[in-house]
Amino acid sequence: MVASVAASAFFPVPSSSSSSSSSSLTGSAKPSSISLAKGPDALDARGLVAKPASNSGGLQVKVNAQATTRINGSKVGLKIDTNKLEDTPSIPSSAPRTFYNQLPDWSVLLAAITTIFLAAEKQWTLMDWKPRRPDMLADAFGLGKIIENGLVYRQNFSIRSYEIGADQTASIETLMNHLQETALNHVKCAGLLGNGFGSTPEMSKKNLIWVVTKMQVLVEHYPSWGDIIEVDTWAAASGKNGMRRDWHVRDSQTGQTIMRASSNWVMMNKNTRRLSKFPEEVRAELEPYFMDRVPVIDDDNRKLPKLDDDTADHVRKGLTPRWSDLDVNQHVNNVKYIGWILESAPISILESHELASMTLEYRRECGRDSVLQSLTSVSNDCTDGSAELPIECQHLLRLEGGPEIVKGQTEWRPKKRAPFPVGSP
Known part of the structure; x- marks a missing residue:
């Protein structure tokens, strides 16, 4: 109507x-x-x-x-x-056609333009990774950069929630994995990565791989979940047949030193598993990247004391590598040894103290079928009221048959923060 x-x-x-x-x-x-x-x-x-x-x-x-x-x-x-x-029944009339309601949907058009620009910016970021200054090289995905005339590699890491332990801080194994990652990325970013695990092209031709012989670590403090750490690493010559690699780890926000580490490496034939001399072809590849700098840690040449069943205070037996413990060179990753060494450390030390320094000497490798024993001796027992004193421990990781795998020495200091309460999530 x-x-x-x-x-x-x-x-x-x-x-x-x-x-x-x-x-x-x-x-x-x-x-x-x-x-x-x-x-x-x-x-x-x-x-x-x-x-x-x-x-x-x-x-x-x-x-x-x-x-x-x-x-x-x-x-x-x-x-x-x-x-x-x-x-005829009454039918509601439609809205009159005006200039406004005949315009296109500008929000849809704007969203399409924004999506196109974001995609183009992402592609440009991935492609335009070339250095803007000759003294700085960056990798394509922003993982790290080479600084100081191409001799030092720097990379940042965020401490993940799954990398912290009961102390609310990153574990020593987490930090050691970051050191290893930056070393490999340094070789890769410099264009020296061959087919092996950190091997150069000439090393790959000769079936040579790197093996670590000694590692020294000083930890100033441990980062927490969400902290961003900055890792600098560089390489230097070590004698006639070796290479030294150093690391300096800092808090990316404050610049405070977190950890320093120095290591010695030699080459091994991948097929014969025997040590090799430094071929001249390999030396020619690496020498332009060697840095003339004193070690970040003074070399501790003290001989580690002998440790056996009679002198050890704590023994852990039956340790076996898992498939995930092997690296691409089919031997146990050197970071895994640290966890096995600490398997025999008394829980009383782990609860009241934190690792301050560590010296490891690698004697031989072990395979996936090896069965190992972890031995530890403690200089003083922190359970007798001396929890506020530093503690020194001697360590030995060996095969059950007797040959030594790793010898080590650790120093522990009292913790600066309390661990999570028992039963807390």
């Missing part, structure tokens, strides 16, 4: 009481009416009470309409069937 009233404002509708005016709509405009309802209280389109206009009692609404409509200069007559109009 409402639609009928709206339509009558624009189109002439014949009156139900006048048959002569319903036949055509020609001539001058005459008032016509639409019967809306019966009764004296019916309203017309202007909100006024309609008056009865026929004997049938129906009420009419008068509207003005033009009898003739011109379209492109031609007269067009419009006829409307009143009966059909009255019987």
